[in-house]
Structures are given as structure tokens and as C-alpha cells.
Amino acid sequence: MFSDLFPRAVVSSDATASKDTFVFPYEQGFLHLPKTDLTEREMALIQLLAPNVEEAVTTNPWLSFLQGEAALPITKTDLQLVYLHHSTALPEDLRELLEAIFPNSLLVTKLSNQQSLLVLDASDTQDTSVVIKDILPTVESDFGISLKVFIGNAWIGFSEQDLQVTLIKEYALFQEYYDAKAQQSATTFAQVLLWALAKEKNTEQLSQQLLALLDKLKDGRELVTAMWQEHGNLVQTAQRLFIHRNSLQYRLDKCYQSTGLNLKDLDDLALAYLLILKD
CATH class of the missing domain: 1.10.10.2840 (PucR C-terminal helix-turn-helix domain)
Structure with missing residues (x-):
């Protein structure tokens, strides 16, 4: 139905709005409509009926950063990002637990109703993937929540501009992998990049x-x-x-x-x- 009316409309599991796109809930995911495909009347109707949907997913400074629309929200540039996809809203107790488990945790923030971001200080030498794989089954059982965790690379020694370019590419790659075939509970940066190379995707x-x-x-x-x-x-x-x-x-x-x-x-x-x- 949507593909007939709006050929460039996309339905995905997470809301990834930008200044050029309207996003609102649809079934179990989110419908993304390019604003350039809408008439002025259609845009006015959407803004009238759903005025808060776009605002809810675009005001997070980290989401804006990962979409290339805002500067890095913190001054530290040695970073590792861990992307959490969850079936329901992330419980506050779980957010606090994640911050407590990782002594190098800088913050946990909500990107959308079904996606959160754990920001770590990458200058810490702890291998995050080992810890996450060890605790994930227990966390899912104790909190009754289904999680898909994508463990980003630890990027050290970058300028803010180079870091943003790299993290935008990393985030987009994880999103593509998640929409295509995410099956494991925890997936590392190396696993996703190997998948992308095998599929001959642009990873240059x-x-x-x-x-x-x-x-x-x-x-x-x-x-x-x-x-x-x-x-x-x-x-x-x-x-x-x-x-x-x-x-x-x-x-x-x-x-x-x-x-x-x-x-x-x-x-x-x-x-x-x-x-x-x-x-």
C-alpha cells in the first residue's frame, strides 16, 4: 500500500528521523517518509495529526550526531559505542546496571523507543565484547527483555570530525545489518564488517x-x-x-x-x- 503511494517510503525497526524525513510508528516498526515526496497539504496534515513524533526521535543529541546533523555531544573523543535494540522500552534499572557494570561508562541514552546507546571511554583497555556476551543471557532473563547488542569498535586518537565520520559509517552499517539478518544476541564490529565485505557493501x-x-x-x-x-x-x-x-x-x-x-x-x-x- 505505502509502496504504491510513496515508492521511497521505508519501514524499519527503529526510528531514524532526519530533517528531510517524517517518521511515525507503523505496526511493529516505524514508517519513514521523505518530505520531498509529500505535497504541502500532506505535510501540513501530518504535522497536524502527529506533531510530536518527529520531535521525539530527533531531539536526542546523540542521534543527531550519528546522523551528521550535530556536533559530538561530549568533549571526549576516545569512544566506543554499544548499540542496544530492545523489544520494549529499556527499564531504568537496566540502564543503571549497565552504567555500573562498565566502570568506563560515560552514559546510557535513549535513541528511540526500541534503541538505546551505551557510550564508553575507549581509553580503557577492557574488552567490552567479552563482558557483554557473559552477562547478556542473565540480563535478558532477569529483566524479561529481548536484546540485540551491537558492539562498536573502540576508536582512539581521532579528531572530532574524523570520529564523527567514522561513527556515522559504523552506525549505518549496524543498522543495515540489523534490518538484514540480525540473529545473534551480541554482534561485534568485526563480525558486521566481515559480513559487509562478503556482501560487497561499501566499507572503504x-x-x-x-x-x-x-x-x-x-x-x-x-x-x-x-x-x-x-x-x-x-x-x-x-x-x-x-x-x-x-x-x-x-x-x-x-x-x-x-x-x-x-x-x-x-x-x-x-x-x-x-x-x-x-x-
Whole structure:
């Protein structure tokens, strides 16, 4: 019905309004109507019947930031974003729990009725994905809520402008993945970028950004290649590189701090190696 009247109308699970789009609830999701497809009379009718829908989804400064319509809402630029999709509104108790679990938590904010954002200080060296995967089943059971969690990369050392470009691309990619095939309860940045590369989607900006970070490390590509060739075996990798096991761990830690990639995780290692091969 909508496709006949408005061919460019889109129905998705989350409200992602912008200054060029009207968004309002439709069935179990949200209907997005480009304003350029509407007559003045249709626009006036929508504003009369649903004056608060667009405002509700566009006034959040983080959503505006992720859509490229506003500046970074905080001064810190070493950030990791965790995107939470939930079947019902996020309980306040759960929001407080998330802030308590992560000592590097900066804030938890609502992007829409079914999407929230956990903002973390990326200068902390904790591997967020491990913690989230461990606690997620318990959280869903205790709070009676279904969650899909997308764990963004830890981005460090960026200017505000470069960070915004990178996070906009990351957010859009997670949204596309969610609408296409989100099945796992927790999905990492590496898993989504591998999916996008396999589907031949436009990932050039994110891929080049990761490669640039990797190349800032001394012998970063050599480390990734050795880890891949030894199937992630730390003892054999250390022998191949002619270094002590403790020295290898130090280099792995430095890699994570610089790129956000944990090379002891197979998905992260596969992504890093694939990016090197494609370069």
C-alpha cells in the first residue's frame, strides 16, 4: 500500500528521523517518509495529526550526531559505542546496571523507543565484547527483555570530525545489518564488517581507517600475519616472531589499544588479515 503511494517510503525497526524525513510508528516498526515526496497539504496534515513524533526521535543529541546533523555531544573523543535494540522500552534499572557494570561508562541514552546507546571511554583497555556476551543471557532473563547488542569498535586518537565520520559509517552499517539478518544476541564490529565485505557493501572508509591504525603499530601487519598463519596459537606465534610469550602479549595489548581489534578473537583476527590481503 505505502509502496504504491510513496515508492521511497521505508519501514524499519527503529526510528531514524532526519530533517528531510517524517517518521511515525507503523505496526511493529516505524514508517519513514521523505518530505520531498509529500505535497504541502500532506505535510501540513501530518504535522497536524502527529506533531510530536518527529520531535521525539530527533531531539536526542546523540542521534543527531550519528546522523551528521550535530556536533559530538561530549568533549571526549576516545569512544566506543554499544548499540542496544530492545523489544520494549529499556527499564531504568537496566540502564543503571549497565552504567555500573562498565566502570568506563560515560552514559546510557535513549535513541528511540526500541534503541538505546551505551557510550564508553575507549581509553580503557577492557574488552567490552567479552563482558557483554557473559552477562547478556542473565540480563535478558532477569529483566524479561529481548536484546540485540551491537558492539562498536573502540576508536582512539581521532579528531572530532574524523570520529564523527567514522561513527556515522559504523552506525549505518549496524543498522543495515540489523534490518538484514540480525540473529545473534551480541554482534561485534568485526563480525558486521566481515559480513559487509562478503556482501560487497561499501566499507572503504571503515576498512581504510582500521588499516591506517594498524599501520601505526610497529610491525603491525607482521603480527597479524603471524597470528593468522599459526591459527591464533600464541606459543607458535611467539616462536615464529622469535620473541618471548610476554613480548607477544604486550604487542597484542598494544594492537587492541590502537585499533580496537583483539587478535586473540578469531573474528577480529580474520578481519585484520582480510583487510591486509585486500590492500
